Amino acid sequence: MDQQAAHRAHARMVRLSRVLLASYRQLKRDRGLADMADLEACAEHLLADAELSGWVQERLDARVRHLLIDEFQDTSPLQWRTLDAWLSGYAGAGGGSSGQRPLSVFIVGDPKQSIYRFRRADPRVFAHARDFVVTALDGAHLACDHTRRNAPRVLAVLNAVFAHAQAGGRFDDFRPHTTDVSEPPGAVWLLPAVPRPEKGGPVVAAGGWRDSLTTPRTEPEEVLRRIEAEQVAVGITALLAEGGLAPGDIQVLCRKRAPLALVAQALRERGVPHATPEQRELMAAPEVRDLVALLDALASPSHDLSFAQALKSPVFGASDDDLVALARAARAERLAWSEVLLRGAGASRAALDRARALWPGWLAAAAALPPHDLLDRIVDEGEVRERYAAVVPPAGRLLALAAIDALLAQSLLLDGARHATPYNFVRALRRRRVLLPPQSAADAVQLLTIHGAKGLEARAVFVIDTMPEAPKAETATLLIDWPADAAHPHCCAFVASESRCPPSLRALMAAEQEGRAREELNALYVAMTRARERLVFSATTPHRAAPGPSAWQRLAEAGADAVPPSADAGGTAGSARSAESPVVLLALPRVRLAAEPSDPVAADADTEAAQLGRAVHRVLEWLPADAALDAAAAAA
Structure with missing residues (x-):
């Protein structure tokens, strides 16, 4: 290569390197999959280019x-393709271009755990x-195929589940697993599937007029x-009360995040840290x-809705009566709520008095301070x-305080802290998808989602929403046939509708659907x-079941132990309760962690008092929660 050609190759390498670096920086800022694909394509081009690949x-x-x-x-x-362009240079090259010992390559993977099709991952x-x-x-x-977990x-x-699926x-490619673990023996349970009532039943009925304020x-x-979330909680x-397990020993997994929010609410009501x-x-x-x-109300004092939310928040702790009094005064004087507050409406109310004391100073600071300094104040x-x-x-205190700290941090980090006013900062937050650490x-x-649990483990794992609804046909699908070699x-x-796939693409569409079904089984694994x-x-019993057996049904066929449903005074958990939170009585079977020595003396100690205590405990389980509390109070 002459000197001029070398200069051209070097200049081209510099340009590609700059593009690669720019893509990487953009990826770190936005964390978008499109930027990741651009970064990968640039790296592949850098290693496949005839002039630059040798230098790299x-x-x-x-x-x-x-x-x-x-x-x-x-x-x-x-x-x-990027790795192949690099590693192919070592095929039969002995010590490589350096003349030293060859590069050692160690690849670890399990096709049964491939669950990232949305990133175009292909186990092939x-x-x-x-x-x-x-x-x-x-x-x-x-x-x-041996585990120590x-x-x-x-x-x-x-x-049993995957041998049946393979049959x-x-x-495919599944072989029975073995384990080093002998104690405890372990347990696999199926909670009762929440039944779906008949159409027009008590859960589906609208129930008449509803006061939207209360x-x-x-x-x-x-x-x-x-x-279902209550049942899981x-x-x-029950596992925590049994002893031997701490909250940190338990995971709750789901394919989607929405059901996890309901479980979080149920755990929060019971005071279980999560x-x-x-x-x-x-x-x-x-x-x-x-x-x-609150920032929005300071930036736009006439925005009554934001002002009402700020007053209702724990920052001031206003009650509904406080807001009603303020709203009536604002309607009578035809002024914004913040102006009416500063004029003294709703006097002798502690929350409004606190707002009157703090609001003027914050309003003046909002006009002079950048968002971080204002928030800090x-x-x-x-x-x-x-x-x-x-x-x-x-149970949620640490998360709440961490969210407040994250908002303070974003006032310095978001877009390089270019938003110098609270108004621009609020608009940027509402326009952008900003993630909490x-x-x-x-x-x-x-x-956790199943994707988020990859590589983790726990002593007890609850998997929820294992009878999903049948997926709707995608309105737009990208079909790609890309063999690994x-x-x-x-x-x-691009297919506009999966239900009207062109005949020439039906084979590819069938392969896509087969890949989705395989990924569902991989997620179960x-x-x-x-x-x-x-x-x-x-x-939860689906309204329209997906084709093929669900995960819950696969475990039932494989011999998992079914936990019998318990009915409270109001009937079964899924039949008669519509507006109120259901009360579910559930006691998971106990698992012996180790063989207990027989003790004839202890066996003879089954006294009348012990029998009476077990009987009272069983009766309390049969009663609804309110009746159980009343009975306990009366006994005390």
Whole structure:
């Protein structure tokens, strides 16, 4: 290569490197999948380019001696193209271009755990890479079906589920698993599936006129999901009461995040600490919405709705009567609520007096201070952290305080702190999808999606919503046929409606649907293998069942132990309660952690007093909650 050509190649390399760096920085800012694809395409182009690849590979060869890639089953064809362009240079090259010992490659993966199709992950890439390492790099293929995590009972049900799926042609390459664990034996339970009432039944009926100020709207589907969440929360409480398990030993998993919010509410009502380690939206936190409403009211004093939310928040603690008095005064004087407040309406009310004392100073500060300084002053003078800590239950207190701190941090980080006024900061927060940093607590029930639980484990795992509704046909689908050994896709087509797929694409559509079904089974495998000792499945009877057996049904066929439903005084949990929260009585079977020695003396100690105590306990379980409390109070 002459000097001029070398300069051109170097300049081109610099341009591509700049594009790569810019894509990476954009990815860090927005964390978008499109930016990730651009970054991968740029890296593939850099390593496949005839003029630049030698220069890049020479430097990689001089720097890298060992290459370890974990979770390889989640690799996409585009990502493999980048690796293939690099590793192919070592095929039969002995010590590589450096003349030293060859590069060692170690790839770890499990196609049964490939659950990232939305990122174009293809488990076939793992098989192709495995064959490449064996043939081109003279490597070895090592397979392991032995675990040191799962109890025997968990593995027995797992083996039965996937052996049956493989026999039905829905799964492949599964071999029975073995375990080093012998004690405890473990348990797999199926909670009673929440029944769906007949059309027009008490849950579905509208129930007449509803006072929207005092009675929340009740959606029939949400009622059923709330019953399932209550049942799961009762099961968790029963395990904790049994002893031997702490909240940090329990996980609740689901394919979607929405049901986890209902479980969080049910756990919060019972005072069970819980945490959501996965990232969630900043504006989804109630504490953040309250403070953003306060900033909005300071930036726009005539915005009565934001002002009312700020007054109602724990920052001031106004009651409904306080707001009604303020609204009547504002209507009489035809002024904004904030102006009426400063004129003295609703005197002798503690919350409004507190707002009158703080509001003028904050209003003046909003006109002069940047968002962070204003928020810092509000949090300090308004004792925001202390007031929220006083009203939020202990189970959610740490998350609430972390959300307040995250809002303060975003006032300095969002868009490089370019929003110098509260008005622009509020608009940017409502326009952008800003994520809270992941929060975890050591001794709290972990609420996770199955994707978020990848690589984690717990002594007891609850998997919810295991009878999902049949998915609706997608209105727009991207079909891609990209074999792992191909340099580019063989076919890429947009389908406007899956129900009206063109005949020429039906084979590709069938392959896409087969891949989705396989991923559902992979997600079931991931969820089941998180449990070390106990695995509990819950479900709600779907309105329209998905084709094929559900996860709950697969475990039932595999011999999982069914927990018998318990009926309270109002009937079964899913039949007669519509507006109020259901009361579910549930006691999970006890699992002996180890063999207990027989004690004839203890057996003879079954006195009349002990029998009476067990009888009273059983009667209290049969009673509804209110009656049980009354009976206990009367006995005291």
